[in-house]
Amino acid sequence: xxxxxxxxxxxxxxxxxxxxxxxxxxxxxxxxxxxxxxxxxxxxxxxxxxxxxxxxxxxxxxxxxxxxxxxxxxxxxxxxxxxxxxxxxxxxxxxxxxxxxxxxxxxxxxxxxxxxxxxxxxxxxxxxxxxxxxxxxxxxxxxxxxxxxxxxxxxxxxxxxxxxxxxxxxxxxxxxxxxxxxxxxxxxxxxxxxxxxxxxxxxxxxxxxxxxxxxxxxxxxxxxxxxxxxxxxxxxxxxxxxxxxxxxxxxxxxxxxxxxxxxxxxxxxxxxxxxxxx
Numbered sequence: 001x002x003x004x005x006x007x008x009x010x011x012x013x014x015x016x017x018x019x020x021x022x023x024x025x026x027x028x029x030x031x032x033x034x035x036x037x038x039x040x041x042x043x044x045x046x047x048x049x050x051x052x053x054x055x056x057x058x059x060x061x062x063x064x065x066x067x068x069x070x071x072x073x074x075x076x077x078x079x080x081x082x083x084x085x086x087x088x089x090x091x092x093x094x095x096x097x098x099x100x101x102x103x104x105x106x107x108x109x110x111x112x113x114x115x116x117x118x119x120x121x122x123x124x125x126x127x128x129x130x131x132x133x134x135x136x137x138x139x140x141x142x143x144x145x146x147x148x149x150x151x152x153x154x155x156x157x158x159x160x161x162x163x164x165x166x167x168x169x170x171x172x173x174x175x176x177x178x179x180x181x182x183x184x185x186x187x188x189x190x191x192x193x194x195x196x197x198x199x200x201x202x203x204x205x206x207x208x209x210x211x212x213x214x215x216x217x218x219x220x221x222x223x224x225x226x227x228x229x230x231x232x233x234x235x236x237x238x239x240x241x242x243x244x245x246x247x248x249x250x251x252x253x254x255x256x257x258x259x260x261x262x263x264x265x266x267x268x269x270x271x272x273x274x275x276x277x278x
Contacts, residue, residue: 001018001224001225001247002247003043003247004017004019004042004043004044004045004244004247005017005043005045006018006019006247008186008227008229010138010161010162010186011159011161011184011185011186012138012158012161014106014137014138014161016046016074016106016107016138016162016186016229017044017045017046017074017229018224018229018230019044019046019220019224019229019230019231019244019246020044020045020046020047020048020074020076020229020230020231021035021036021039021044021046021047021048021231021232021233021234021240022048022190022231022232022233023035023036023047023048023049023053023055023059023233024050024053024190024233025053025233026053026055026058026233026235027055028054028055028057028058029058030058031058031235032055032058032059032062033058033061033062033065034062034235034237035062035234035235035240036058036059036062036063036066037062037065037066038237038240038241039240040062040066040068040073041066042237042240042241042244043244044240044244045068045072045073045074046073046074046075046076046231047059047062047063047073047074047075047076048076048164048231049075049076049077049078049100050077050078050080050109050111051077051078051079051080051083051092051095051096051111052078052080052081052111056077056096056099056100057099057100059075059100060099060100060101060102061101063075063100063101063102064101070102070103073106074106074107075100075102075105075106075107076105076106076107076108076109077096077100077105077107077108077109078108078109078110078111078142079092079093079096079108079109079110079111079123079127080092080111081111081112081114081117081276081277081278082278084110084114084117084119084120084122084123085119085122085123085126086122086123086125086126087126089122089123089126089127090126090129090130093105093108093126093130093135093136096108097135104134104135104136104137105135105136105137106136106137106138107136107137107138107139107140107161107162108127108130108136108138108139108140109139109140109141109142109162109164110123110124110127110140110141110142110144111142111143112142112143112272112275113141113143113144113145113148113272114275114276114278115148115272115273115276116276117276117278120141120148120152121151121152121155124139124141124152124155124156124160127139127158128156128157128158131158132158138161138162139158139160139161140160140161140162140163140164140185140186141160141162141163141164142163142164142165142190143164143165143166143269143272143275144160144163144165144272145176145272145273146175146176146179148272149163149179149180149183149185153183159183159184159185160185161185161186162185162186162187162188162229163176163180163185163186163187163188164187164188164189164190164229164231165187165188165189165190166189166190166191166267166268166269167187167188167189167190167191167192167223167228167230168189168191168192168193168194168198168219169194169198169201169204169219169222169259169260169262169263170194170197170198170262170263170264170265170266171194171263171264171265171266171267172260172263173187174260174263177226177228181227186229187227187228187229188228188229188230188231189223189228189229189230189231190231190269191268191269192219192220192223192230192231192232193216193219193220193232194268195268197268198215198219198262199215199216200215201215201262203258203259203262204218204219204259204262207251207255207258207259210255211249211251213246213249214242216232216242216243217242217243217245217246218251218259219259220232220243220246221246221249221250221251222251222256222259222260224246225250225251225256226256226260
């Protein structure tokens with residue numbers, strides 16, 4: 001992990017950047033276009049969006065304008081809960097591709113398991129079809145717990161390559177992380193900074209002072225050293241740049257343990273077993 005272009009290799013051989021930009025709650029139009037352009041200019045190559053974010057068109061516009069070849073970029077989107085099911089997922093994927101103005105996606109995820117629907121197996125079969133057809137380079141899930149993953153693995157032809165979940169020092173998800181490693185599923189963090197709630201945490205502030213870094217940089221570095229892909233969101237160019245300035249130091253083993261000990265199994269987002277919004 002030496003730079004913004006450093007990658008992890010997924011179990012199908014596809015290389016995915018360790019670090020990227022998330023655009024959750026970034027407004028469609030100039031805000032998301034400028035955010036993505038600033039990130040790519042800084043050296044980011046991974047951009048993570050989703051159908052439900054409502055900003056795929058803006059992300060696509062920035063990709064078209066950025067001056068970096070498509071092959072150098074790693075673009076992720078997700079199928080929303082209301083579009084789960086085999087045929088619905090195929091249609092939703094084509095719509096995302098149209099809005100992004102792309103011929104293929106690097107990664108496509110099932111956004112939530114939505115247990116009340118019971119459709120994620122059919123949705124996964126659609127992802128497998130799109131993957132086999134060469135329209136997606138890698139497929140995965142988001143917000144899946146161990147039992148959702150096991151259910152999927154038991155019935156899947158292609159194992160998920162990525163599981164993107166809420167992950168930060170207050171929610172370390174060690175059991176899930178272990179399960180994913182055992183099954184060669186790359187863990188990815190959303191809300192790595194706990195929506196800003198951790199920036200004044202005394203232990204993290206103390207560690208940040210020791211390394212002459214911001215609290216955010218300490219948390220993001222902790223992610224990477226735990227071998228978790230991370231995608232912090234920002235719309236401010238200086239913050240986008242600052243977030244990425246985490247490749248010139250290494251946290252000690254002792255400091256890594258101190259950060260992990262802050263775990264309280266506390267979420268800022270919903271519990272995947274209970275989230276059934278469509």
